[in-house]
Amino acid sequence: SDPTMIDLRSDTVTKPSDRMREAARDADVGDDVYRDDPTVNELERRAAELVGTEAALYVPSGTMGNQIAIRVHTDRGEELLLEQESHIHRWEVGGAAQLSAVQTRLVDAGDRCVPTPEQVWEAYVEESLHRPGTGLLCLENTHNYRGGIAVPKEFVDAAAETAGELGVPVHLDGARLFNAGVALDTPADELVENVDSVMFCLSKGLGAPVGSMLAGSREFIAEARRIRKLFGGGMRQAGVIAAPGLVALENVDRLADDHENARLLASELDDLEGLRSPEPETNVVVVDSSELGMTAEEFVAACENAGVGAGAFDEYTTRLCTHRDVSGADIEAAVERIESIVESFE
Ligand SMILES: Cc1ncc(COP(=O)(O)O)c(CN[C@H](C(=O)O)[C@H](C)O)c1O
Numbered sequence: 001s002d003p004t005m006i007d008l009r010s011d012t013v014t015k016p017s018d019r020m021r022e023a024a025r026d027a028d029v030g031d032d033v034y035r036d037d038p039t040v041n042e043l044e045r046r047a048a049e050l051v052g053t054e055a056a057l058y059v060p061s062g063t064m065g066n067q068i069a070i071r072v073h074t075d076r077g078e079e080l081l082l083e084q085e086s087h088i089h090r091w092e093v094g095g096a097a098q099l100s101a102v103q104t105r106l107v108d109a110g111d112r113c114v115p116t117p118e119q120v121w122e123a124y125v126e127e128s129l130h131r132p133g134t135g136l137l138c139l140e141n142t143h144n145y146r147g148g149i150a151v152p153k154e155f156v157d158a159a160a161e162t163a164g165e166l167g168v169p170v171h172l173d174g175a176r177l178f179n180a181g182v183a184l185d186t187p188a189d190e191l192v193e194n195v196d197s198v199m200f201c202l203s204k205g206l207g208a209p210v211g212s213m214l215a216g217s218r219e220f221i222a223e224a225r226r227i228r229k230l231f232g233g234g235m236r237q238a239g240v241i242a243a244p245g246l247v248a249l250e251n252v253d254r255l256a257d258d259h260e261n262a263r264l265l266a267s268e269l270d271d272l273e274g275l276r277s278p279e280p281e282t283n284v285v286v287v288d289s290s291e292l293g294m295t296a297e298e299f300v301a302a303c304e305n306a307g308v309g310a311g312a313f314d315e316y317t318t319r320l321c322t323h324r325d326v327s328g329a330d331i332e333a334a335v336e337r338i339e340s341i342v343e344s345f346e
Contacts (some may be wrong), residue, residue, distance in 0.1 A: 006334045007309035008336075011258070011283055011323035012121075014207040020244035029237035032058075033229070038238030043246050051177070051198055052189030052247065055221035057214045058242055062087075063197035065214040067095045068227045069171040070136060072220060076101035078135025081123050083109045085145040087173055099231070102135060113151045115144035115307040116161040124166050132190040138321065140173040140280075141191065142180045145313065148262075148284025148321075150183035153191050160194040163327070174200040177283040178241070178252040179258050183259060188252075194236050205255050205283055206248035207324045208233075210241040215277045254324065258283035261322040268335040272342045283322045290316035294345055302345070306337040307330050 007013045030036030040058050047056035059065045066088050070080060080096050082089045084106035090097065096102050107115045107123050115123065120137065127133030140160060141151040147166070160170045172182070174190055177200040181188040192198040197216035201219050203206035214224055228234060266277040266285045274292030277285055287310075289299045296312035303310040303318075311319045322331070 005307050005309055005336070006271050006326060006330045008285075008320040008322065008326065008334065009309040010312045010319075011204040011321045014204070014323050014325050015137065016072060016209045016244050017207065018245070019249045020208065023242050023243035023247050027243035027318055028079065028237040028302045029239035031236050031263065032238045033234045033236065035252055037237060037242070039240045039246070040235075040242045043242040043249075044213070046246060046249055047200075048215050051192050051200070051215045053215040054197070054218040055169045055216065057221050057224050057228060057230060058238065058245070059199075059214055060210060060235070060236075062173070062199055062201045062203075062212040063092050063095065064233050065212045066092060066171070067099050067172050068233075068336040069197045069199060069216075069226045070096050070102065070138070070212055070221045071100045072329070073169045074100055074102050074135035076130050078102050078127075079125055079132045079135040080104045080122070081115070081134055081168070082106055083114065083138070083140060083144070085177065086138060086140050087144055087344060088140075090145065095169065102338070103132060111146065111149070112155060113146050114139045114141070114155050114159045115147050117158050120159055120162040122169065133164070134168050137168050137170045139170060141173075141197070142176040142183070142282050142284070144175065147257070147278070147286045148179065148282040150180040150281045152184060153186055159343060162173075162192075169196040170194075170199045171196065176201070176204060176282065179205055179255050179259070182253060182255045183239065183282045187239045197276060202245040202248050205258055205323055206252065207247040208241075208248040213247055213329060215318070258324065261326060261328060264328065265320060265322060265331045265335065268331075269338060272339055274345075275338075285320040285322070286313065287318045287320060288316055289318065290344060292342060299341070302341045303338065306341055308334045308337050
């Protein structure tokens with residue numbers, strides 16, 4: 001990739017640190033399908049400890065973690081209750097239908113990002129001769145598409161409690177769970193103590209090259225391990241890629257740097273004529289170029305030409321993600337490059 005490119009397309013672009021590479025080189029390994037890889041076993045132990053669950057499973061991607069959770073929690077033909085802008089709905093290739101044979105019912109949670117108890121009650125369907133029952137409620141924290149919003153614990157708990165009253169399990173897509181924890185100054189295990197399973201990514205802001213963790217009860221993880229194998233996710237000497245994940249988990253608080261850089265980026269972009277960028281809560285900056293009259297597609301192309309990686313979200317909104325490989329100086333440089341775009345756009 002172009003070394004002068006300031007890549008803000010996503011926090012998935014983070015590259016492993018030297019320490020991660022050394023850990024990969026020196027990792028103790030074994031055949032993880034037989035549970036013989038000591039590094040993967042330690043990563044799974046550490047992950048479960050961090051989110052306060054009985055067990056955890058190392059998976060190759062966040063998508064696989066979410067899809068395994070859907071498959072384990074639901075029976076074919078049930079209904080999945082999803083927030084309409086969720087990653088599971090928008091960006092997982094219709095996996096719930098393809099891999100779990102469930103249908104989805106969408107709820108618009110708006111800026112709250114997770115359904116209210118009333119919305120859960122309203123959307124809940126009891127199984128009958130005619131109707132598929134609600135098999136699972138999925139929540140997302142932080143909420144990526146609504147701007148990396150850190151959802152307060154009480155909102156998650158209120159939705160989870162209502163689902164519990166209805167006998168519906170809850171899965172939390174916590175791809176950026178530690179970003180939420182840092183932003184809310186709330187330990188991750190408290191944010192997820194009332195959900196049945198949680199997935200979080202090692203490969204995003206935490207900077208590991210590969211993988212995510214799926215965590216839950218011992219029984220849930222045992223079944224999840226089988227489904228991972230079914231989905232082709234059984235791995236052999238995976239300690240090589242799990243070791244960097246253990247390094248990543250040593251310092252989740254570093255995410256505060258990304259949040260600080262995001263605030264700097266948003267405030268400077270918001271000062272530019274024709275651009276609007278609300279104050280971010282975590283590492284996701286959303287830029288609205290409608291006043292400028294520039295579509296997100298045009299804005300992303302212009303950024304690319306100017307040496308800034310960006311990702312279109314909607315017709316006039318673009319996402320910029322800060323992450324460990326982007327410094328404060330890079331942010332200043334990115335703003336200068338975007339400023340030149342705005343000035344030269346007639
Ligand atoms: C909330 C959430 N849950 C799950 C995933 C899936 O993780 P991976 O499958 O990419 O590891 C993502 C990745 N999100 C990626 C990104 O943000 O660039 C893309 C959109 O897939 C996510 O944002």
